[in-house]
Amino acid sequence: MNRITDDIVYIGVNDHDLDLFEGQYIVPNGMAYNSYVILDEKIAVMDTVDKHFGEEWLSGLEEALSGRLPDYLVVQHMEPDHSANISRFMDKYPAAVIVASAKAFTMMKNFYGQEYADRRIVAAEGTELPLGVHTLQFIAAPMVHWPEVLMTYDRADKVLFSADAFGKFGALDVEDPEGWACEARRYYFGIVGKYGAQAQAVLKKASALDIRVICPLHGPVLQEDLPYYLNLYNIWTTYGVETEGVAVFYTSVYGNTEKAVRLLEEKLREKGCPKVAVSDLARDDMAECVEDAFRYGKVVLATTTYNADIFPFMRTFIETLSEHGWRGRKVGLMENGSWAPTAAKVMKSMLEGCKDTAFAETQVRILSSLSEENIAQVDALADEMMK
Ligand code: FEO
Numbered sequence: 001m002n003r004i005t006d007d008i009v010y011i012g013v014n015d016h017d018l019d020l021f022e023g024q025y026i027v028p029n030g031m032a033y034n035s036y037v038i039l040d041e042k043i044a045v046m047d048t049v050d051k052h053f054g055e056e057w058l059s060g061l062e063e064a065l066s067g068r069l070p071d072y073l074v075v076q077h078m079e080p081d082h083s084a085n086i087s088r089f090m091d092k093y094p095a096a097v098i099v100a101s102a103k104a105f106t107m108m109k110n111f112y113g114q115e116y117a118d119r120r121i122v123a124a125e126g127t128e129l130p131l132g133v134h135t136l137q138f139i140a141a142p143m144v145h146w147p148e149v150l151m152t153y154d155r156a157d158k159v160l161f162s163a164d165a166f167g168k169f170g171a172l173d174v175e176d177p178e179g180w181a182c183e184a185r186r187y188y189f190g191i192v193g194k195y196g197a198q199a200q201a202v203l204k205k206a207s208a209l210d211i212r213v214i215c216p217l218h219g220p221v222l223q224e225d226l227p228y229y230l231n232l233y234n235i236w237t238t239y240g241v242e243t244e245g246v247a248v249f250y251t252s253v254y255g256n257t258e259k260a261v262r263l264l265e266e267k268l269r270e271k272g273c274p275k276v277a278v279s280d281l282a283r284d285d286m287a288e289c290v291e292d293a294f295r296y297g298k299v300v301l302a303t304t305t306y307n308a309d310i311f312p313f314m315r316t317f318i319e320t321l322s323e324h325g326w327r328g329r330k331v332g333l334m335e336n337g338s339w340a341p342t343a344a345k346v347m348k349s350m351l352e353g354c355k356d357t358a359f360a361e362t363q364v365r366i367l368s369s370l371s372e373e374n375i376a377q378v379d380a381l382a383d384e385m386m387k
Pocket of ligand 1: 077
């Protein structure tokens, strides 16, 4: 049995068969759907798991219960990767009661046709649920990642059940050589990124609590070095700069735009840029590119004019950034066009909604392939990005 504390047992599952998490994110290391049991005079189960793992989850729960019966199912988040087994649980344990927000019960009815009117406790910010030694205190966390979300704080063991926050892509039985931050960042900016203000508001509430353990709904339980994780979340939720350097994103049809990008990369390195991260938007994982755009404070976008607009992958990329609330970055633009380059103008206008964007004065304008003038422009752009 996987004990988190004397009374809290992990009963989550690992998914190695998922092609796309939430229908869009590749998960090369699989995915974990976490669930926990708090064993006290009363027993609370924290969330269920994805629909494909009902059997495995219920059998893990049964083992953790050692013959006892659960009193409560706390539903912190209604997204089906966590709520899919509510009905199975409620059928198996007819005396159990669901604890969730009012919005969660409405969603329960919409998703599963039941809102358990006579077997429920409606919880909100500040509601407390005494279990015996443990008392659960609920914290409203709207839009982290859906509007119904509650986080839960256990005062006895000083554990924060953080719902989707502090989650990460990857199954728990697969070692991630890149450490926690890489897949946690891709997960955060893909899934919660747009709602930085709401996530920041919850972090502020959490900062008043004495937290020793964070139990998220995905990814590992965080027990050591909590300031490291909290600091990263603080940077991410405030759209701060995590890594000094320049991120360059490009598309290239015949390799000429890429050539300009590689020259820029070389010049930035020569000029002492601490880190240059280059991504090909047509070939690299889009979610990985999005997280890098949030990670660095300076970004260069290089693309081809296409149908009097910009190349499709760059369009998708900028639209995704804009929709995720990307802001506060310095942006350099490079365009390529054989007869009427318009890409820089289009990119600039697409970024108009991104708050506090500062554009580099130098724009690189390639007419098919790199000219001597372009080489000088790339050098000037590198100088500007280094400032
Ligand atoms: Fe892990 Fe928003 O569901």
